Amino acid sequence: MSDAKRPCAECNNVAHCDMLERCIKNDPAPKTFDNYTRLSTPEGTHTEACPVCYADPEIWQYIAKPGEVAQKVVMCSHGDEIGPHDALAGGGCPLYMPPQSFYRPTIREAVKHWNEYAKALNKLRRDNGWQRARVLRNEA
Numbered sequence: 001m002s003d004a005k006r007p008c009a010e011c012n013n014v015a016h017c018d019m020l021e022r023c024i025k026n027d028p029a030p031k032t033f034d035n036y037t038r039l040s041t042p043e044g045t046h047t048e049a050c051p052v053c054y055a056d057p058e059i060w061q062y063i064a065k066p067g068e069v070a071q072k073v074v075m076c077s078h079g080d081e082i083g084p085h086d087a088l089a090g091g092g093c094p095l096y097m098p099p100q101s102f103y104r105p106t107i108r109e110a111v112k113h114w115n116e117y118a119k120a121l122n123k124l125r126r127d128n129g130w131q132r133a134r135v136l137r138n139e140a
């Protein structure tokens with residue numbers, strides 16, 4: 001009998017226990033590390049609505065690896081598909097997983113970044129809307 005076929009000494013579950021080098025029945029899968037932990041919004045903290053889809057944002061803590069420094073990030077809460085399904089893009093609002101610049105050392109700084117970005121994007125949309133409308137008016 002080869003080592004690979006040796007049944008688990010604890011539960012006789014051959015393949016899986018040998019493959020993982022632990023007894024599945026008595027030693028279930030180790031708890032995976034959660035990179036993201038949702039935090040409650042501190043009292044008195046204002047977060048702008050998502051400037052892309054207007055959903056409520058959420059505050060999360062991100063830790064890349066166990067023992068590493070925690071970062072805070074404000075993220076859009078809309079994770080459902082918008083429009084055409086694209087498995088590669090992952091779906092959801094573009095700010096559901098915002099870019100690296102949104103990751104900050106403290107909640108206060110993450111909220112500040114989110115709010116400033118939201119206000120800037122809302123202003124940009126208004127300005128561009130105005131430009132677009134003017135072009136249309138001139139062409140008429």
Ligand SMILES: [Zn+2]
Nearest residue numbers: 050053076093
């Ligand atoms: Zn959004």
